[in-house]
Amino acid sequence: MQQKRSTFMRKRGIYSVNVSTLHRCGQFGPKRTRLHKWLDDNDLALIKIVELGNNLNNANSWVQLTNLVTLTDELTAAGSLRQLTDAEIDQYLAGGEEHEEQLLARLYPELEVEFTQEQLLRKFDIAAIDQSSLQNYITWLLTEATLLNDGKRELYARQAKTILAVTKQLGGKYLQRKKRSQFGRTYYDGLSVQNVNKDLRRAMLGDCWEYDVRSSVVAWKMSFASEYLKNTGLQQDVKKAFCTTLWYLQDKVEFMQQVQEQTFDDGTNVPVDLQRNLIKEAMTALCFGAKLTKHGWRTNDDGWQNPALADIIKNEDERTRFMACTDVRDFVREQNTLDTYINKCVEVQEPTLLKLEILRANKRHSKAKVIAYLYQNAEAQAMAKAYEFLKSKNMGVLAKIHDAFIVRKKLSQTVKHELEELVQFETHNEYWHLGEKQLTRWGDLQTQDEKQRIAQHKAFIANEVNYMRSKPKPQKQ
Structure with a gap:
C-alpha cells in the first residue's frame, strides 16, 4: 500500500510487490512448505500476477488481489481518494492501540528481544518526531493539498500515518533500520528521512536546520x-x-x-x-x-x-x-x-x-x-x-x-x-x-470557522475596493 502507484495502477487495483520476497514468507508442516506456494497449488492464491518483475533492473512485479481477498481501505473508495469528514480524519489520525502494536511488531520483529542502547544504535538510527506537526501534515494532505494528484496525496498520507503510528508506540521516536551499501553509503530499510518527500521530512522533524555539502x-x-x-x-x-x-x-x-x-x-x-x-x-x-x-x-x-x-x-x-x-x-x-x-x-x-x-x-x-x-x-x-x-x-x-x-x-x-x-x-x-x-514545522491548520471568517473579510475588502473604483472621480476646478 505504501509503494508508488500510477493512476492506471490505482484504477485497476494493481500493486507493486516483490513476489520473490513474498513467496519466501511463512513455512509450515514437516516439509517446510511455503505458504504462498501451497495457496497457489491449491487454487487459493491471494494475488495474481499482471506483469512479472525483472531482477536485472530490480523492478517489482505488478499484482492484483484475487476475489478471495477483500480490502477495506479507509482512504479510498473505488480507486479514488475520497472526501473524509472531520470526524473520519480524527479517527484516521487516532489510529488504534491494537492496530499500532501489530504494525510495530510487523515492521520491527527484532524488538521482541531485549536490546541494550548500544545494540539498538548499531542496528538503527533513531529520529525524534514532532507528532503534532506530522498530524497537521496528514490533515493538510487530506483536506487542502489540491495541487497534488490523488495518487501522491494517498501515498504521502499512508507513509506519514505509518511513521506516526510507530512514533506513538515508541514514545516520540522513529527507528530507521540501517542498510549499508557495498558502495560505502548507509541507507535505511523501509520509510526513512532519506526516502520521503521534503515536506514530509519537514513535518516529521519539526523546526530544525539542514546542512548539505554544496555540489x-x-x-x-x-x-x-x-x-x-x-x-x-x-x-x-x-x-x-x-x-x-x-x-x-x-x-x-x-x-x-x-x-x-x-x-x-x-x-x-x-x-x-x-x-x-x-x-x-x-x-x-x-x-x-x-x-x-x-x-x-x-x-x-x-x-x-x-x-x-x-x-x-x-x-x-x-x-x-x-x-x-x-x-x-x-x-x-x-x-x-x-x-x-x-x-x-x-x-x-x-x-x-x-x-x-x-x-x-x-x-x-x-x-x-x-x-x-x-x-x-x-x-x-x-x-x-x-x-x-x-x-x-x-x-x-x-x-x-x-x-x-x-x-x-x-x-x-x-x-x-x-x-x-x-x-x-x-x-x-x-x-x-x-x-x-x-x-519549519507543519503548523496548525485553520478551522472551518476561521477559513469562513477570512473568506468573508476578503470578500468585504474586495467589495470596498470595487465600490471605490466605481465612484465618479471629482472634477478639477
Whole structure:
C-alpha cells in the first residue's frame, strides 16, 4: 500500500510487490512448505500476477488481489481518494492501540528481544518526531493539498500515518533500520528521512536546520584537479583549466540561470519554477555520469535504454539546446577529464579494486561505477568526520541524508567555519563547503470557522475596493 502507484495502477487495483520476497514468507508442516506456494497449488492464491518483475533492473512485479481477498481501505473508495469528514480524519489520525502494536511488531520483529542502547544504535538510527506537526501534515494532505494528484496525496498520507503510528508506540521516536551499501553509503530499510518527500521530512522533524555539502560530487572531483595538472605536466592554473566547474561550484545560481536562458525560449510551455528544477536535475545527472546523447541504445538483454536527459527534459528542441549550450559542454568536458584521471589512478595504484564484481559491467570494470564507488566512500568518510565534530560540540544529529545532516539549532558561523576547515583538512579537499537551510514545522491548520471568517473579510475588502473604483472621480476646478 505504501509503494508508488500510477493512476492506471490505482484504477485497476494493481500493486507493486516483490513476489520473490513474498513467496519466501511463512513455512509450515514437516516439509517446510511455503505458504504462498501451497495457496497457489491449491487454487487459493491471494494475488495474481499482471506483469512479472525483472531482477536485472530490480523492478517489482505488478499484482492484483484475487476475489478471495477483500480490502477495506479507509482512504479510498473505488480507486479514488475520497472526501473524509472531520470526524473520519480524527479517527484516521487516532489510529488504534491494537492496530499500532501489530504494525510495530510487523515492521520491527527484532524488538521482541531485549536490546541494550548500544545494540539498538548499531542496528538503527533513531529520529525524534514532532507528532503534532506530522498530524497537521496528514490533515493538510487530506483536506487542502489540491495541487497534488490523488495518487501522491494517498501515498504521502499512508507513509506519514505509518511513521506516526510507530512514533506513538515508541514514545516520540522513529527507528530507521540501517542498510549499508557495498558502495560505502548507509541507507535505511523501509520509510526513512532519506526516502520521503521534503515536506514530509519537514513535518516529521519539526523546526530544525539542514546542512548539505554544496555540489558534493563535483567538489570531490575538483580535489584531484591540481594533482592532475601536476602529474600530466600541464603548465596551467587550476582556475583556467577548470573555470566552468569552479563557476558551477562558486556561483551555481548564476550558472543555472545562464543555462536556463539558453535552454528555454519564449515559446516554451514549461513554467519558470519547473525550468529551474529541470536544469538542476539535468546537471545532477551529468555530474553522476549521464551523457550528452540524443539517441537511446539497445541493452544486453535486448531492451532499449533512453538517455537520462531524455527523461528529464522531454521536449526534443529544448533538450537539443541544453546539450548545445557552451557552458554545459565545457562543464561535461572538464568532468570527463577528471573522471578519466581518477580512473587511471585506480588502475595504477589499486588494480585489485577493479576486480570487484560490483564495479564491473560487460566483463570489464565500469568507469562510472568506479567513480561512484570512490565518491560514496569519500563522502561517508567526510560525513563521519563531521558527525564526530558535532558530537564533540554536544550537538545531536536529527537525521543523516548521505551528503547532508539535520540538527535542531542553527550552527553559529564560528562553529560552521570550524567544521568546514576540519573536514577540508582531513579530506585534503578545499572545495568542501556546507549549504544551510532552515526547516519549519507543519503548523496548525485553520478551522472551518476561521477559513469562513477570512473568506468573508476578503470578500468585504474586495467589495470596498470595487465600490471605490466605481465612484465618479471629482472634477478639477
